[in-house]
Amino acid sequence: xxxxxxxxxxxxxxxxxxxxxxxxxxxxxxxxxxxxxxxxxxxxxxxxxxxxxxxxxxxxxxxxxxxxxxxxxxxxxxxxxxxxxxxxxxxxxxxxxxxxxxxxxxxxxxxxxxxxxxxxxxxxxxxxxxxxxxxxxxxxxxxxxxxxxxxxxxxxxxxxxxxxxxxxxxxxxxxxxxxxxxxxxxxxxxxxxxxxxxxxxxxxxxxxxxxxxxxxxxxxxxxxxxxxxxxxxxxxxxx
Amino acid sequence: xxxxxxxxxxxxxxxxxxxxxxxxxxxxxxxxxxxxxxxxxxxxxxxxxxxxxxxxxxxxxxxxxxxxxxxxxxxxxxxxxxxxxxxxxxxxxxxxxxxxxxxxxxxxxxxxxxxxxxxxxxxxxxxxxxxxxxxxxxxxxxxxxxxxxxxxxxxxxxxxxxxxxxxxxxxxxxxxxxxxxxxxxxxxxxxxxxxxxxxxxxxxxxxxxxxxxxxxxxxxxxxxxxxxxxxxxxxxxxxxxxxxxxxxxxx
Numbered sequence: 001x002x003x004x005x006x007x008x009x010x011x012x013x014x015x016x017x018x019x020x021x022x023x024x025x026x027x028x029x030x031x032x033x034x035x036x037x038x039x040x041x042x043x044x045x046x047x048x049x050x051x052x053x054x055x056x057x058x059x060x061x062x063x064x065x066x067x068x069x070x071x072x073x074x075x076x077x078x079x080x081x082x083x084x085x086x087x088x089x090x091x092x093x094x095x096x097x098x099x100x101x102x103x104x105x106x107x108x109x110x111x112x113x114x115x116x117x118x119x120x121x122x123x124x125x126x127x128x129x130x131x132x133x134x135x136x137x138x139x140x141x142x143x144x145x146x147x148x149x150x151x152x153x154x155x156x157x158x159x160x161x162x163x164x165x166x167x168x169x170x171x172x173x174x175x176x177x178x179x180x181x182x183x184x185x186x187x188x189x190x191x192x193x194x195x196x197x198x199x200x201x202x203x204x205x206x207x208x209x210x211x212x213x214x215x216x217x218x219x220x221x222x223x224x225x226x227x228x229x230x231x232x233x234x235x236x237x238x239x
Numbered sequence: 240x241x242x243x244x245x246x247x248x249x250x251x252x253x254x255x256x257x258x259x260x261x262x263x264x265x266x267x268x269x270x271x272x273x274x275x276x277x278x279x280x281x282x283x284x285x286x287x288x289x290x291x292x293x294x295x296x297x298x299x300x301x302x303x304x305x306x307x308x309x310x311x312x313x314x315x316x317x318x319x320x321x322x323x324x325x326x327x328x329x330x331x332x333x334x335x336x337x338x339x340x341x342x343x344x345x346x347x348x349x350x351x352x353x354x355x356x357x358x359x360x361x362x363x364x365x366x367x368x369x370x371x372x373x374x375x376x377x378x379x380x381x382x383x384x385x386x387x388x389x390x391x392x393x394x395x396x397x398x399x400x401x402x403x404x405x406x407x408x409x410x411x412x413x414x415x416x417x418x419x420x421x422x423x424x425x426x427x428x429x430x431x432x433x434x435x436x437x438x439x440x441x442x443x444x445x446x447x448x449x450x451x452x453x454x455x456x457x458x459x460x461x462x463x464x465x466x467x468x469x470x471x472x473x474x475x476x477x478x479x480x481x482x483x484x485x486x487x488x489x490x
Contacts, residue, residue, distance in 0.1 A: 019281060109489045
């Protein structure tokens with residue numbers, strides 16, 4: 001490391017540059033810009049505060065904080081134990097598993113989408129879905145969690161959904177088994193090289209997580225267009 | 240009085256261990272002799288610190304955490320976490336404390352900004368493949384920090400004790416009651432003889448409904464437990480950046 005030039009002028013061929021001032025100055029500017037934006041934001045817009053908490057006067061709709069409104073929106077399509085508990089846990093576990101499931105060594109430290117089409121597509125689908133549900137829950141849901149366009153008046157009463165039907169359990173179980181079984185099996189044929197690289201355990205895990213994510217979207221479609229309430233319904237739990 | 244007269248004093252020299260001539264040695268010492276800057280290596284990869292590579296998202300997440308800590312501690316001076324006073328204290332803060340409204344606004348908006356920045360930081364790390372070996376575990380730490388960020392924001396949401404806060408947490412805590420096996424409304428709760436007095440929701444709220452116990456619990460979580468957990472994981476997160484090969488860049 002005797003190559004340091006005494007006058008400190010940056011030489012284009014140098015790959016490593018001094019943290020002071022090159023990185024520290026960027027951080028300093030970023031902090032100042034962030035502080036300016038925060039200050040303007042805080043001067044011009046007040047944090048909301050409604051009337052004092054009253055357990056006897058229910059807010060309608062009662063909305064969760066915006067980052068959880070997506071999960072609240074999923075409550076329309078799934079029971080609370082799925083929408084409010086299982087899905088968040090699966091999202092956290094699924095995210096944590098990503099580095100252990102992605103077998104592709106390419107694209108480290110660069111915006112390289114060409115060599116990582118599949119993972120990027122799956123991740124962005126989930127990311128987009130998360131924010132889509134938040135936007136719907138936050139801006140398109142009114143009293144009783146009914147759907148209202150932004151220009152519609154919440155005072156206009158909306159009828160509850162028409163009668164929903166549940167798929168018979170035998171048929172519903174078949175659908176679920178076929179969805180996850182065939183989904184994994186057929187994708188295995190299409191992504192043969194990937195399957196061989198990953199091994200059965202990793203491939204099936206990735207496949208099941210991906211199918212569950214797409215499954216949320218499919219259940220929404222089933223509910224909206226086919227008025228399906230449950231795929232399986234038992235006295236203990238329903239899906 | 241010249242600046243050199245100050246910089247030559249024993250006191251100054253005891254604080255700042257190096258001179259200011261622009262030499263490679265002093266640039267290195269500026270990092271290594273400063274407890275905060277020495278999170279950084281002395282030299283960094285030219286491409287890794289380009290703004291368009293990181294968009295400063297991770298660093299700004301930390302900055303929002305610092306803003307939250309400072310504004311949060313100041314808010315604690317004016318706030319009592321009991322139902323009798325909580326809402327009143329927020330009102331007094333807004334109307335009688337100098338810059339009180341500004342303080343509360345900044346705490347609220349920086350919290351939103353932090354949630355957004357952490358989510359975007361995760362997207363950036365994913366898109367640049369920076370979770371791949373040898374950085375797998377640091378991604379997991381990052382996921383934990385994301386969860387803590389959301390919990391910090393969620394617990395803070397109850398503290399103003401207004402209708403928004405009360406009903407948002409009521410909706411949120413209903414989810415805890417739906418936990419399979421451990422929530423009174425969850426599937427298979429009979430298995431462990433779970434009632435509304437011993438389930439997950441009760442653990443979260445200290446009661447079967449949102450009330451004074453929940454307010455105190457959320458306050459302690461928000462001001463002590465979660466910030467400490469966050470600081471701990473932030474240490475691990477930053478330390479692992481260095482140990483796992485520095486800011487990510489093409490291998």
